[in-house]
Structure formats: structure tokens, C-alpha cells
Amino acid sequence: MSIVKEFKEFAMKGNLVDMAVGIIMGAAFGKIVSSFVSDIIMPPLGMLMGRVDFKDLVIVLQPGHPAAPGVAAVKEVAIKYGLFLNSIIDFVIVAFAIFIVIKQLNHLRALAVSQEKAEPTTKECPFCCSAIPIKAARCPACTSELVPGATGVAV
Numbered sequence: 001m002s003i004v005k006e007f008k009e010f011a012m013k014g015n016l017v018d019m020a021v022g023i024i025m026g027a028a029f030g031k032i033v034s035s036f037v038s039d040i041i042m043p044p045l046g047m048l049m050g051r052v053d054f055k056d057l058v059i060v061l062q063p064g065h066p067a068a069p070g071v072a073a074v075k076e077v078a079i080k081y082g083l084f085l086n087s088i089i090d091f092v093i094v095a096f097a098i099f100i101v102i103k104q105l106n107h108l109r110a111l112a113v114s115q116e117k118a119e120p121t122t123k124e125c126p127f128c129c130s131a132i133p134i135k136a137a138r139c140p141a142c143t144s145e146l147v148p149g150a151t152g153v154a155v
Helices: 003-011 014-048 081-118
Strands: 059-062 077-079 122-124 131-133
Antiparallel strands (some): 059 077, 122 131
């Protein structure tokens, strides 16, 4: 098998395509959450804290200055903790949304499992009290003939 065919087979497997779609959707969701935090949540929060724009919250380690004749320009060196706070809030919102989705998926899985378990697969033979399949017409232990469709009724 050629390398191109092997790669095509690998790339077209269902899991890989599903993963790619998940990554793309996750990136888009991340952008939406980032916009939600920076454009909707942070402005009112900054206003409540005395008209502070979180993007501007910095600790200046070295002030910068523009170039002058004979002096090179120096860029400002600062710790931008306001942007870091925005990122933390983004992360918390994304993590909470993923938590809710996973919680719902687990609930649906548990519901499906409980529905599977709710339907009995065996019945008791009225003569020998052995467990037999629901659809059995004759008990394999005592060979008693059972009425089709009835549970625990012998002929």
C-alpha cells in the first residue's frame, strides 16, 4: 500500500474527522467566550470598580520612551495582569460550559443504561424455580412446557 493511500485512510477515519470538527468548534466557542468576557462582562465590572479597564491594568517594570536624536527607543516592560484576569475569566466560563455539557452527557448515558436494565431478560420457572430466558417455551432445567409470552405460567 502506498504512503498516499495509507495517509488517506488514516485521515478519513471517523475518529480523526470527529476530532477535527471538535477542535474547530472549540476554537470558535473560545472566541465567542473571549468576546463575551472582554466586551460584555468586563466593562460593567470595570465600571463598578471605579471605571477601570482591565486591559489597561499593568505593573510597569521599565518605562519606555521614544527614540530621540542619538538615543535609541526603549520599549515599555510591563506585567499585564489585567489581560491575565480576562484570560482566567475566559477559562472559568469555558470550563463551566464544558462541565455542563459533560454532566448532561453522563446523565443521558446513565438514563440509557437504566432503561436497558429495566427490561427483564429472564423469568422464573414455576416448577423448578430456575431462571430461564423470557422467550423460552420450555424450561432447560426441568423440561416443563411454558405458555408462550406468559411469565411463570406452565401448561
